[in-house]
Amino acid sequence: MKILVTGGAGFIGSNLVKALLDRDDIHLVRVLDNFATGHLSNIEEFLDNPRFELVEGDIRNIDDCMKACNGIDAVSHQAALGSVPRSIADPINSHNVNVNGFLNMLEAVRAKGIKRFVYASSSSVYGDLNESPKVETRVGKVLSPYAATKMTNELYAEAYSKNYNLTIAGFRYFNVFGPKQDPNGPYAAVIPLFMKAAKTNVPPTINGDGSITRDFTPVVNVVNMNILGLTGNLEGSKHYVFNVACGATTDLLSIWNMIKEITGSTVDPIFGAVRNGDILFSLADVTHAKEVLGYEPNGDLRKALKFLAEYR
DSSP: OEEEEETTTSHHHHHHHHHHHTOTTOOEEEEEEOOSSOOGGGTGGGTTOTTEEEEEOOTTSHHHHHHHHTTOSEEEEOOOOOOHHHHHHOHHHHHIIIIIHHHHHHHHHHHTTOOEEEEEEEGGGGTTOOOSSBOTTOOOOOOSHHHHHHHHHHHHHHHHHHHHTOEEEEEEEOSEEOTTOOOOSTTOOHHHHHHHHHHHTOOOEEESSSOOEEOOEEHHHHHHHHHHHHHSOOOTTEEEEEEESOSOOEEHHHHHHHHHHHHTOOOOOEEEOOOTTOOSOOOBOOHHHHHHHOOOOOOOHHHHHHHHHHOO
16 A cells, blocks of 8 residues: 555654554555644654655645645545644634645545545544543534534545545544654643653643543554554445544543653642633543444553653
8 A cells, every 4th residue: 555644744643654664565655744833853764764755745735735645545634733722823724724725635535536535533523512421423512713623624524425435534533642742832732741841840730720631542542543544444435433542531630640750750730721622521432443443542541651751
């Protein structure tokens, strides 16, 4: 297979690229990235690999998408502007990348005759739904522009699968963490921020009183699910949606205490206000992914956090 990974220089994308290149049945891994949020350093180790190609381009440009899809068998679409706060501060840019860019990729896939397309959705589509755990068949009203963009992705994916005979799988990621996740900038995720704070012995800020929960998910689960979606036995002309998580929930204060213990940090957190658009409690039901694709989550958070703390 020849695989295109959009956003392949980003956190999740670069971890996926490494796993794909480690497989003997993947003959080419091509990355499309504009380095807006990804980093060349994330993929430098692959540049000399004869089975790796880099296309510098922007998913908002349909010609870049068409070029990147030439000769490709399947696409893993990870390119996006993440972060709920970012989308609230700049909804237009989030829409242009996450919706217009997504539609450009779907159109390029259709035009080039590619029949398998998997993409990053988000647990944010569950919005104000109070039911727990979250099951794919029920969502609430979205709480942020970012969530709206991901819900729109799912609607377009459904339409394209039915009208153009495409096999499409969307992955609702639940708070992914792991190596190569950027701790810098105003929109960094909570675990890399906690890890940076612990290593520099600077008190982290916890939004709320520490009781907000998340189904924290080591990136290996997301990588494995993408590979299952790219290579697994899925029906044609169908759009699948899967939760990608551990099926367990942990509060923010417990995560900080684990990181504090692992790193030997001696500081205590500062508690701040809950952010606009934040979901307060998050837990996934991963039964659907297990039944359809044989997904087996790795839920050992302490081990994953220890690995992250030691990663260079």
